[in-house]
Every structure is written in C-alpha cells, then in structure tokens.
Amino acid sequence: MDRLSATPIAEQALLDIANALGATLEGPSDVRISNLCTLEPGEEGGLSFLAQGAYAKHLCECKAAAVIVNLKQERPEGFEGSLLRVANPYEAWSRALDIYGTHTGWGSEAIDPSADLHPSVQLAPGVTIGAGVKIGAGTVLHPGVTIYPHSTIGAHCILHAGVVIGADGFGFAPPSKAQDGLQKIKHIGHVVLGDHVEIGANSCVDRAVVGATAIGHGTKLDNLCQIGHNVQIGMHCVLAGQVGIAGSTTIGHGVQIGGQVGIAGHIHIGDGVRIGAQSGVHKNIEAGKTVMGSPAVEASVFRRKFAASNMKPRS
Amino acid sequence: MDRLSATPIAEQALLDIANALGATLEGPSDVRISNLCTLEPGEEGGLSFLAQGAYAKHLCECKAAAVIVNLKQERPEGFEGSLLRVANPYEAWSRALDIYGTHTGWGSEAIDPSADLHPSVQLAPGVTIGAGVKIGAGTVLHPGVTIYPHSTIGAHCILHAGVVIGADGFGFAPPSKAQDGLQKIKHIGHVVLGDHVEIGANSCVDRAVVGATAIGHGTKLDNLCQIGHNVQIGMHCVLAGQVGIAGSTTIGHGVQIGGQVGIAGHIHIGDGVRIGAQSGVHKNIEAGKTVMGSPAVEASVFRRKFAASNMKPRS
Amino acid sequence: MDRLSATPIAEQALLDIANALGATLEGPSDVRISNLCTLEPGEEGGLSFLAQGAYAKHLCECKAAAVIVNLKQERPEGFEGSLLRVANPYEAWSRALDIYGTHTGWGSEAIDPSADLHPSVQLAPGVTIGAGVKIGAGTVLHPGVTIYPHSTIGAHCILHAGVVIGADGFGFAPPSKAQDGLQKIKHIGHVVLGDHVEIGANSCVDRAVVGATAIGHGTKLDNLCQIGHNVQIGMHCVLAGQVGIAGSTTIGHGVQIGGQVGIAGHIHIGDGVRIGAQSGVHKNIEAGKTVMGSPAVEASVFRRKFAASNMKPRS
Numbered sequence: 001m002d003r004l005s006a007t008p009i010a011e012q013a014l015l016d017i018a019n020a021l022g023a024t025l026e027g028p029s030d031v032r033i034s035n036l037c038t039l040e041p042g043e044e045g046g047l048s049f050l051a052q053g054a055y056a057k058h059l060c061e062c063k064a065a066a067v068i069v070n071l072k073q074e075r076p077e078g079f080e081g082s083l084l085r086v087a088n089p090y091e092a093w094s095r096a097l098d099i100y101g102t103h104t105g106w107g108s109e110a111i112d113p114s115a116d117l118h119p120s121v122q123l124a125p126g127v128t129i130g131a132g133v134k135i136g137a138g139t140v141l142h143p144g145v146t147i148y149p150h151s152t153i154g155a156h157c158i159l160h161a162g163v164v165i166g167a168d169g170f171g172f173a174p175p176s177k178a179q180d181g182l183q184k185i186k187h188i189g190h191v192v193l194g195d196h197v198e199i200g201a202n203s204c205v206d207r208a209v210v211g212a213t214a215i216g217h218g219t220k221l222d223n224l225c226q227i228g229h230n231v232q233i234g235m236h237c238v239l240a241g242q243v244g245i246a247g248s249t250t251i252g253h254g255v256q257i258g259g260q261v262g263i264a265g266h267i268h269i270g271d272g273v274r275i276g277a278q279s280g281v282h283k284n285i286e287a288g289k290t291v292m293g294s295p296a297v298e299a300s301v302f303r304r305k306f307a308a309s310n311m312k313p314r315s
Numbered sequence: 316m317d318r319l320s321a322t323p324i325a326e327q328a329l330l331d332i333a334n335a336l337g338a339t340l341e342g343p344s345d346v347r348i349s350n351l352c353t354l355e356p357g358e359e360g361g362l363s364f365l366a367q368g369a370y371a372k373h374l375c376e377c378k379a380a381a382v383i384v385n386l387k388q389e390r391p392e393g394f395e396g397s398l399l400r401v402a403n404p405y406e407a408w409s410r411a412l413d414i415y416g417t418h419t420g421w422g423s424e425a426i427d428p429s430a431d432l433h434p435s436v437q438l439a440p441g442v443t444i445g446a447g448v449k450i451g452a453g454t455v456l457h458p459g460v461t462i463y464p465h466s467t468i469g470a471h472c473i474l475h476a477g478v479v480i481g482a483d484g485f486g487f488a489p490p491s492k493a494q495d496g497l498q499k500i501k502h503i504g505h506v507v508l509g510d511h512v513e514i515g516a517n518s519c520v521d522r523a524v525v526g527a528t529a530i531g532h533g534t535k536l537d538n539l540c541q542i543g544h545n546v547q548i549g550m551h552c553v554l555a556g557q558v559g560i561a562g563s564t565t566i567g568h569g570v571q572i573g574g575q576v577g578i579a580g581h582i583h584i585g586d587g588v589r590i591g592a593q594s595g596v597h598k599n600i601e602a603g604k605t606v607m608g609s610p611a612v613e614a615s616v617f618r619r620k621f622a623a624s625n626m627k628p629r630s
Numbered sequence: 631m632d633r634l635s636a637t638p639i640a641e642q643a644l645l646d647i648a649n650a651l652g653a654t655l656e657g658p659s660d661v662r663i664s665n666l667c668t669l670e671p672g673e674e675g676g677l678s679f680l681a682q683g684a685y686a687k688h689l690c691e692c693k694a695a696a697v698i699v700n701l702k703q704e705r706p707e708g709f710e711g712s713l714l715r716v717a718n719p720y721e722a723w724s725r726a727l728d729i730y731g732t733h734t735g736w737g738s739e740a741i742d743p744s745a746d747l748h749p750s751v752q753l754a755p756g757v758t759i760g761a762g763v764k765i766g767a768g769t770v771l772h773p774g775v776t777i778y779p780h781s782t783i784g785a786h787c788i789l790h791a792g793v794v795i796g797a798d799g800f801g802f803a804p805p806s807k808a809q810d811g812l813q814k815i816k817h818i819g820h821v822v823l824g825d826h827v828e829i830g831a832n833s834c835v836d837r838a839v840v841g842a843t844a845i846g847h848g849t850k851l852d853n854l855c856q857i858g859h860n861v862q863i864g865m866h867c868v869l870a871g872q873v874g875i876a877g878s879t880t881i882g883h884g885v886q887i888g889g890q891v892g893i894a895g896h897i898h899i900g901d902g903v904r905i906g907a908q909s910g911v912h913k914n915i916e917a918g919k920t921v922m923g924s925p926a927v928e929a930s931v932f933r934r935k936f937a938a939s940n941m942k943p944r945s
Contacts (some may be wrong), residue, residue, distance in 0.1 A: 012821075050375070088857075095629065105752065105754075105770075106752075106754035106755060106772070106773065108755070109755070110755040110756065110773075120608075122420065122421075124420075124421035124443065125423070125424070125425040125443050126425065126441060126443050126459075126461075126756060128754065128755050128756050128773035128774065128791075140420075140462075142421070142441035142461070142482065143421065143461040144443065144459055144461055144477070144479075144756075144774055144792075146756075146772070146773040146774055146791035146792065146831075148772075148791070158483075158499075160479070160482040160483065161443075161461035161463070161479040161482055162459075162461065162477055162479050162517065162519075162774070162792055162832065164774075164790070164791040164792050164831040164832060164853075167772065167790040167791055167830065167831040167853065168788075168790065170830060170850070170852040170853070170871070171871065172850055172868065178443075181826055181847070181865075181866055182848060182849035182850060182866060182868070184788075186827065187349055196496055198499065200485060200519070201461075201479040201482040201519040201521075202477065202479060202517050202519055202539075202792065202832050202854075204792075204830070204831040204832055204853040204854060206831075218496035218497060219494070220485070220487055220497060222541075223479075223482065223485070223519040223521070223541050224517075224539060224541050224559075224832075224854060226852075226853050226854050226871040226872055229873070235496075236497060238487065238497070239487065240561070241485065241541040241543070241559045241561070242541055242557065242559045242577075242872065244854075244871045244872045244889050244890055246870070246871070246889060259559050259577050260559055260575070260577045260595075260890070261562060262872075262889050262890045262907055262908050264907065277577055277579065277597075277611050278577050278595040279597060280890075280907060280908040282907075294609070294908050294924070295936065305939050306610065308939075309620050309623075309939070328655065357739050372860055399861070408935075426665070437735065437736075438741070439735075439736035439758065440736060440738070440740040440758050441740065441756060441758050441774075441776075455776075457736070457776070457797065458736065458740075458758035458776040459756075459758065459774055459776055459792070459794075467804040473741050473798075473814075474796055475794070475797040475798065476758075476776035476794040477774070477776065477832065477834075485782070497653065511811055513814065515797065515800060515834070516776075516797040516836075517792065517794060517832050517834055517854075526663070532811070533811035533812060535799040535802055535812060537856075538794075538797065538800070538834040538836070539832075539834060539854060539856050539874075550811075551812060554821065555876070556858070556874045556876070557856055557872065557874045557892075574874050574876060574892050575874055575892045575910075587805055592892055592894065592910060592912075593892050593910040593924050607931070609924070624935050624938075624939070
C-alpha cells in the first residue's frame with residue numbers, strides 16, 4: 001500500500017520550499033519536490049517531516065527527497081536526502097500542507113459533476129458526493145451518506161445511512177505563541193475503500209493528512225465506528241459497533257474487533273488478531289493473538305486476573 | 316412479542332426449498348412454508364435454522380415447521396417438524412433469505428409514496444422515508460432522519476436529527492471456500508417502535524434478520540446509541556448516550572442503562588435492572604439487580620473490588 | 631458565563647405562576663418573573679427549582695427571585711427570594727417549562743429565513759438551519775449538518791458532516807402516577823459555540839434545559855462525540871473521538887480528553903486536566919491533574935494498580 005503514502009503537488013524547487021518555510025537547507029539543494037508524503041515509507045521526490053525523536057528510526061529507510069526536522073536532530077545513517085531545519089517541525093509541516101496542498105470545497109450540487117460514478121451505482125435520496133470522487137460498479141449508497149472530495153470507493157460496497165467518508169482527520173499543531181490557539185493541520189490526503197466493503201450507519205472514515213486512509217477488500221464495519229486519519233485496515237476484517245481506531249494505526253487481514261473497542265494511534269495489529277468487546281489496545285499485537293481488557297492483555301491473562309479479583313481478600 | 320419473530324414469504328413447498336438449498340429432508344415432507352422465523356419461539360408454517368449446538372435446547376419447543384441443521388445434529392425430543400440437513404446451516408439459511416425474502420430499495424422520492432403517515436406527523440427538511448413505512452399520530456421527525464423500508468413507528472414518538480431506523484444488521488456468514496470473502500446475511504425483517512418512544516440524535520436501530528427489532532412503549536434513547544438486529548427492548552426503559560446492544564438480546568421493562576454501556580448479544584436483562592455507566596454486560600441479569608463494571612458484576616461486589624484495588628500491596 | 635444560565639420568558643406575576651403550578655407561595659409575593667434559570671448561579675428575576683437535597687447548598691447563594699422546592703425543604707440562610715412549595719418539584723419545573731417556554735419547530739425551508747448568517751459562511755448541500763440561528767464570519771458547514779433553532783455558532787468554526795447542534799437534551803421526569811410514563815422535560819435553552827471551534831463528523835451537542843450548553847473559543851471535538859445539556863466547555867480544549875459528557879458538567883480551559891472517555895454529569899474538571907483514553911470520570915478533578923481508568927484515578931495510581939494486577943497471586 002506504499003503508493004498511498006503520498007499526495008502529489010505541483011512540482012516545486014526544494015530551495016523555494018526552504019525559503020517559504022524559513023528553513024535551513026542541509027544536503028542536496030538541486031532537488032525538485034513532487035509530493036508530500038509520510039515518513040514511513042516515504043516516496044521518491046517527496047517531502048516529509050519528523051516531529052518526535054521516537055520516529056527517527058524510520059528516517060534511515062525513508063525514501064523521501066527531503067525531511068523537515070528540528071534544529072538538533074542528528075542526520076541518521078543511511079538517509080541521503082536533504083534536511084530542512086526549523087525550530088518547530090510540526091508547525092512548518094502544517095504550513096507546507098497549507099501552501100502546497102490543494103483543497104476542493106463543496107459545490108452547489110449534491111452530486112458534484114466531476115464525480116466518476118459507475119452507471120450501476122445506486123444512490124438513495126439525500127446523498128452528497130464531492131468533486132473527484134470515484135465509485136465502482138454495483139455500490140449502494142443509502143440516504144444521507146456524505147463522500148468528501150477525492151475519495152475512492154470500490155465496487156460492490158454498501159454504505160449505510162449517515163456514513164461520512166473523508167472528513168478531515170483530527171490534527172492540530174500546538175500554538176507557537178501561548179496566546180494563539182491550536183493550529184489546524186490541513187488534510188490533503190484522501191480515503192480509499194476496496195471492493196465489497198460494507199460500512200454501518202453513521203460510521204466515519206477520516207481522510208489522511210497525506211496519502212490515504214485505506215480499508216481493504218471485503219472488510220465490514222458495523223454502525224457508529226470511527227476510523228482515524230491514515231489508518232490502514234486489511235482485507236476481510238470485521239469491526240463491531242462503536243469501535244474507534246486512532247490515527248496512523250495499521251490493522252492486518254482477517255482481524256476481528258468486538259464492540260466499543262478503542263485502539264490507540266501509531267500501532268500495528270497483526271493478521272488474524274481477535275479483540276474482545278470494550279478492550280483498549282495501546283500497543284502492537286502479534287498476529288494470531290486474542291486480547292481483551294482495558295488496557296488489553298492476552299485473553300488467558302485477562303481471565304486469570306478477573307477470577308483473582310473476585311476472590312475475597314485474605315484477612 | 317412472538318408475532319415479531321417471523322417474516323412472511325410467498326408460500327413454498329418444503330420439498331422445493333430442500334432442493335433449492337441442496338438439503339436432505341428428514342421428517343414430514345408434505346409441508347408448505349409461509350414464513351422465515353427465528354428459532355425461539357419459531358412460528359407455525361415457518362422455516363428456521365440451528366447454527367450452533369448451544370441453541371439446540373430451543374429446538375424442542377420450537378413451533379417452526381422445519382429447521383435447517385448440520386449433518387450430525389440429533390433430532391431433539393419434542394420437536395416434530397422437519398429437518399433440512401446441510402453441511403453449513405448458516406450459509407444455507409443465508410441462501411434461503413436471499414431466495415425467498417423480498418427486498419425493497421429506495422425510490423427517487425425522499426418520502427416514498429407508499430409510506431403511510433398519519434396526517435399529524437411532523438416532518439422536518441431532509442427526512443428520507445422508505446416504501447411501506449408506517450408512522451403514527453403526532454410523531455415528530457427532525458432533520459436528516461432516515462427510515463428504511465417497512466419500518467413501523469408508533470404515535471407521539473420523537474426521532475432527533477440523524478437517527479437511522481432499519482439499516483441492515485451486522486451479520487455475515489463465513490466463506491465456504493477460503494478464497495471467498497464473508498457472505499452478507501440478507502435482512503428481510505424490520506423495526507417496530509411503540510408509542511411515545513424518543514430516540515436521540517444520530518442513534519441507530521437495525522432491522523431484524525427475520526421478524527422485528529422492537530422498542531417498547533415509552534422507552535427513551537439518548538444520542539449515538541446502537542441497537543442491533545432482533546433486539547427487543549421493553550416499555551419505559553431509559554438508555555443514556557452511546558449505549559450499544561448487540562443482536563438478539565432482550566431487555567425487560569423499566570430498565571435503566573448508563574452512558575457508554577455495552578451489552579453482548581443473545582442474553583436477557585430482566586425488568587427493572589440498573590446498569591452503571593461504561594459497564595460491559597456479557598451474561599443474563601436477573602430482574603431488579605444493579606450491576607456495574609466491565610465485565611459487569613453486582614454493584615456491591617464492584618465497589619468492594621475497587622476499594623480493595625486501592626489498598627497498598629502488602630509487603 | 632452566568633449570562634448563559636437563564637432563558638427569558640414573557641414576564642409573569644409570581645402569584646400567577648404559583649396558581650398555575652398549584653404551589654404554596656412562601657416569602658415575597660409581589661414579584662415578577664422574567665426568566666427561567668438554573669439554580670447555580672441563578673439570575674435576577676428568575677425562577678428555578680431544587681429537586682434534590684444535595685443541591686440545597688447552592689440555594690443560599692442563588693440570585694433567583696423564586697425557587698420551586700418540596701414540602702419539607704428548610705429555607706436556607708441567606709436566600710431571601712420566594713419559595714414555591716409543591717409535592718414534586720421536578721414535575722412542577724417541567725410544567726413551568728411547558729407553560730412559559732417558547733418553542734420553535736422546523737419550517738418548510740432547509741435554511742430558515744429568520745436565520746442570521748454572515749455572508750462569508752460556507753454552506754454545503756444538505757444543511758438544515760432552524761429559526762433564529764446565528765452563524766459568524768467564515769464558518770464552514772459540511773453536508774448534512776443540522777442546527778436546531780436559536781443556536782449560536784461563532785466565527786471561523788468548522789462543523790463536519792452529520793453534526794447535530796441543539797437537539798433536546800435527555801431529561802425526563804418520573805411519572806406522578808405509576809401507570810403513566812416518563813414525562814419529557816421541555817428544553818427551552820440553546821447552544822452557544824465560540825469562535826474557531828471545530829466539531830467532528832456525526833458529533834452531537836445538546837441544547838440546554840434553560841440557558842445554554844456552551845463550547846469555548848478554539849476548542850476542538852473529534853467525530854462521534856456526545857455533549858449533554860447544559861455542559862460548559864472552556865477554551866482550547868481537545869476532545870478525541872467518541873467522548874461522552876453528561877449533563878451540567880463544567881470543563882475548564884486547555885483540557886485534553888482521550889478517545890471514548892465518559893464523564894458523569896454535574897461535576898467539574900479543572901483547567902489543564904488530561905484524561906486517558908476510555909477513562910470513566912465520576913467526580914471532580916482538580917486543575918492540572920492527569921487521570922485514567924474506569925473509575926478514573928490519578929495516572930500514577932492507575933499504573934501501580936495495573937502492574938500489581940499482573941503479578942502472580944502468592945501461593
């Protein structure tokens with residue numbers, strides 16, 4: 001899915017970008033930038049950013065042409081691209097998204113004339129579809145569904161009433177001056193749903209900052225689920241009602257998630273994992289495991305702890 | 316409420332159904348099937364199915380004329396109907412729903428001309444009402460409400476903005492071949508709301524597989540609640556915000572459920588039960604009990620456990 | 631924010647109100663009532679009510695001209711207003727709201743002609759805006775947003791698809807006779823959003839009983855959040871997805887709330903508090919604290935308890 005990690009922009013000289021962001025350019029300067037991308041895996045010709053030291057390990061394998069970093073960040077071995085040094089990388093990244101990302105608002109028509117819908121798509125009353133949206137054969141949109149601009153919906157999908165695809169993810173940069181408020185991170189990425197995906201009533205799938213939030217072939221979501229920006233869900237997964245998945249988490253294939261489960265951001269859930277209802281998952285889960293509880297632990301551990309807690313305290 | 320357990324179909328000879336499903340017919344063969352029904356309590360002239368051995372206890376009291384079972388299921392004492400033996404009962408049931416269930420899509424008009432609305436019903440802008448829907452006197456529908464086809468809404472109900480009544484429940488049969496995906500279970504049942512029911516903004520009540528999902532007279536739901544397929548809720552219950560109830564669970568009368576509670580499927584909550592906020596209920600609760608915690612236990616036990624967990628460990 | 635605690639009504643003589651409610655008037659009788667207000671802090675010329683003894687402490691500082699109380703309530707020292715004595719104060723309050731509160735329904739137009747929208751407001755298709763709504767400069771409403779009558783939205787706000795502002799809060803009076811059902815509490819208050827507020831897709835902010843539910847300048851809510859009636863949220867707070875806050879709770883400035891957190895009603899969360907994901911908060915939290923767990927405790931305590939629960943029981 002690495003093709004989903006970048007969003008194309010009109011090509012820019014890296015020196016012009018450095019000037020626009022007030023950044024010090026370190027490394028190759030005769031470079032042209034053609035997309036904004038995530039740090040992992042990056043993209044050729046791409047510009048990304050490193051906000052927290054914990055993600056520096058990804059930099060050495062990053063394919064991006066240039067990365068925005070803070071003033072003290074050491075250049076990692078193996079990364080041969082350019083560095084743009086600034087005092088506040090997250091704020092500079094936010095400005096890059098603002099300056100170079102394009103954004104399309106809503107037109108006056110409920111179905112934007114630029115949307116590309118297969119003739120067999122079924123649209124109920126009250127559906128709104130933005131510019132540049134693509135929808136595959138046989139897909140059914142129930143009443144009140146909203147598809148934000150530039151989302152891609154596969155074939156034979158079912159989106160139930162009130163589903164929202166492609167709203168901005170939840171990302172804000174801390175203010176550079178105390179008296180200012182949180183700065184909204186512009187979301188210039190999009191959403192990609194595979195074929196045979198079903199999404200329950202009033203569920204939400206947010207658009208990516210750059211690249212795509214993606215849900216794989218045959219995956220089914222129940223009602224009132226929340227899928228954060230840049231989440232990647234594999235094929236043939238099942239998410240019960242009211243599940244929430246925070247940003248940038250990746251979910252493998254064939255994963256089963258019980259009702260009201262919450263999954264933290266920036267973690268990985270392996271193939272075939274099963275997560276009990278109401279669990280809270282805050283770290284990676286290996287393929288094939290069954291976990292439950294909040295914080296979630298392996299099912300056998302959870303059952304032992306619960307049994308122990310029911311014993312009378314010894315006097 | 317047993318009249319809600321079945322959905323009528325065009326009458327069929329049982330032998331024809333057995334042939335269509337590739338099933339071996341055992342027991343009376345000169346039988347006509349007039350509805351598809353749940354196993355408990357079943358319905359005269361009905362066809363149902365038994366997917367898991369745990370529900371075999373219901374078969375002996377089942378009124379259905381015929382039940383789809385697996386190849387090894389013993390005939391329970393007391394059940395005199397026919398058995399249709401197949402390798403995969405859930406998949407055969409799914410095919411029976413597909414073949415014999417009728418389904419109505421959305422027309423081009425936001426209020427389907429076949430809907431039967433009392434003249435005193437108040438409709439806000441942006442409401443969508445499907446074919447065959449019935450709505451009683453004095454009911455108010457706020458903006459953006461969606462009522463799927465063949466739902467029945469009582470008198471003096473209030474449905475707040477964004478409510479979705481009658482979307483498909485969340486049911487999928489495992490694939491018969493590994494390379495296939497999950498098979499959607501067609502939902503041919505509907506939703507029935509009693510009189511004086513109020514449903515909060517963006518809450519969802521799913522339609523039944525067969526029969527009805529039902530909410531009793533005077534029951535009130537807060538915002539963002541999720542009610543699964545074939546759930547039965549009694550009269551004068553109160554459900555706070557973001558509650559989720561999984562499929563086929565039955566809730567008695569006068570039950571009070573705190574915010575963000577999750578209730579598992581296929582269980583029973585007795586009359587007058589009170590459930591503390593954020594509890595996770597995974598087994599039957601007797602009438603009159605107060606429970607809390609996840610997994611939920613009696614309130615007195617929960618308080619003792621929480622107090623004990625605050626004590627310093629002995630050294 | 632005390633100006634938000636009252637909702638104006640057409641001025642009434644207190645004696646007429648006492649007669650209409652069947653109440654015994656105790657104290658000054660030559661008084662005119664110009665608004666219905668909350669007990670804390672009350673409002674000059676206002677009528678409020680005291681349902682539970684636990685709130686009697688607020689009565690001594692209450693500025694209201696008159697308060698509905700039960701037959702046995704002692705007059706608190708310091709309160710010099712009138713008392714209206716009735717058998718069931720909550721029911722009498724509910725009747726006062728019904729009799730004196732005005733209420734505006736939906737017209738036939740999606741954007742009510744009486745709404746006051748700044749010319750720079752951007753409206754997507756499928757938006758519904760009620761009578762008397764005010765929206766400030768530069769605010770963006772995405773598809774399917776519903777703004778109930780008399781809500782006030784600040785400047786430069788973003789409301790994502792499916793957001794519901796101003797639906798009735800969840801309040802019902804117990805029946806006075808056992809055979810009657812729950813009596814709906816009429817909500818005559820409204821919602822006020824400050825400037826630069828962003829609200830995620832399908833989130834809900836309920837209107838107040840009297841006065842206003844208020845969200846402060848620069849505060850950001852993620853998707854599928856539920857904000858109950860009369861909640862007050864300060865400036866520059868961040869609420870992650872699927873958070874629920876029950877009625878009348880107050881939240882300070884700069885508070886950070888993790889995903890799926892539930893907060894009970896009628897409590898106070900101090901400035902700068904941080905609440906871990908999936909926590910359940912049922913009592914006041916002092917400014918600057920970090921809490922987690924359900925029930926929530928200080929983060930250091932939570933971590934110790936969780937570590938202890940992972941130790942093997944001693945044999």
